[in-house]
Amino acid sequence: MLDIKYLRQNIELVRKKMAERGQAIDFDRFIALDSQRRDILMEVETLRNERNNVSKEIGDLKKKKADASALIAKMSDVSAQIKELDDRLRVTEEDLNGFVLTVPNIQHDSVTIGSSSEDNQLIRSWGEKPVFSFEPKAHWEIGENLNILDFARGAKIAGARFTLYRGLGAALERGLINFMLDLHIVDHGYTEVLTPFMANRESMTGTGQLPKFAEDLFKIEGMDYFLIPTAEVPVTNIFRDEILEEKNLPVYHVAYSPCFRAEAGSYGKDTRGLIRQHQFNKVEMVKFTKPETSYDELEKLTANAEEVLKKLGIAYRTVSLCTADLGFSSAKTYDVEAWMPGQNAYREISSCSNFEDFQARRASIRFRRAESGKVEFLHTLNGSGLAVGRTVVAILENYQQADGSVLIPQALQPYIRGIDRITL
RNA sequence: GGAGAGAUGGCUGAGUGGCCGAAAGCGAUCGCCUGCUAAGCGAUUGUACGCCCCUAAAAGGUGUACCGCGGGUUCAAAUCCCGCUCUCUCCGCCA
Known part of the structure; x- marks a missing residue:
């Protein structure tokens, strides 16, 4: 606001x-x-x-x-x-x-004016795209062949856009969650939080999902609860209606959560595979900072997200979203896009945003200056670190072998019982 | 699910419809005192929204609102009435 x-x-x-x-x-x-x-x-x-x-x-x-x-x-x-x-x-x-x-945030002056995602500005790229001696397969094919992803059963249990993971598929997802959390906690200095996976109307309004984007949310019938579309909602609202002390800033939080999105209006888009699901797992980083440091913190936050891909050895590029792609609450957003050979494209795997005081004003999150005793709104930021399902996609597609097996990146092996390869 | 108790400032905790933005204590800040520390003494100690002042902001002046939230009664509500939310205790059920 x-x-x-x-x-x-x-x-x-x-x-x-x-x-x-x-x-x-x-x-x-x-x-x-x-x-x-x-x-x-x-x-x-x-x-x-x-x-x-x-x-x-x-x-x-x-x-x-x-x-x-x-x-x-x-x-x-x-x-x-x-x-x-x-x-x-x-x-x-x-x-x-x-x-x-219902008025969106004002974009930062560095944000380019554009009319579509074509106009997003490339900031940097990292890593080598893998070269294959065969036609690389899409992750849904790899996953079904290895019997680790079961889209039909997911659809039977719940419906379209739900997936059942099995065996090393489930272990890969679970291992990635712990790998990412540990990286951000130990190497990047974040404090882990585990939140409710539902949030009330005030919280949803605080971070900007409501009132404008109700159709994107799953609502609990008969109660004023919503399934969270991202851990950003509960984690940012931790300090709703509070005044923090300047000496306690910045606050770095990292949270794992499942995310629930209605995906209304996305019919026909990414209908196969794990890219666009009604439920997916995500590790989310959230920062509360003083206004004067928030853009430095955004750079660090984005670097923290990129570090996950570096450790996993997956090529990516980072773009600054243009005005057409920028989210409602955000003043500036970097998307980190991982290379996905099965789709021959970079796909968004993390989105890192500075909301400045937009969410803080909605949610009334303030801090008191030590010097003057004055109270003012702080700045909030968040970024995925990373979307876990899409990271599974990136691993399956980048590390697929001619025989149909998939190698596990070394950094991840300790998190899945030391296993270095998924085979049938 | 059943029975009961409660919600007041940063914290603890008073409060008979009008003199209550709210006693007292603690904490904090500033000052005094003191060889230093402790103790003592004094002052200050919320937020939001208007208006005035000002080139603007800040400061200052002034007004209004806020005692969990929302209604009601009344000339007047922290105080009386109704609904809701949350917290606590006991019983039952339960991972």
């Missing part, structure tokens, strides 16, 4: 920024609501002030056993007016709030 005061004072800049993001937003409505709110507020506060003063007088009169009935009658009218104005104020504030909650 943008700062209303900032919005009021920089309306033309915000107009321009939103136009660059391809957002058609009716800021005139905002201006009208905003001034309407202030008009009502001034009026109602004046009346309240009168009521407070006169009520005191009434109290004094009653103490002296004097007649206060004229004043009481007058205040009765004033109270009725206040009630009416309060109702109007509430409606106006709800409208205003509803409006501000």
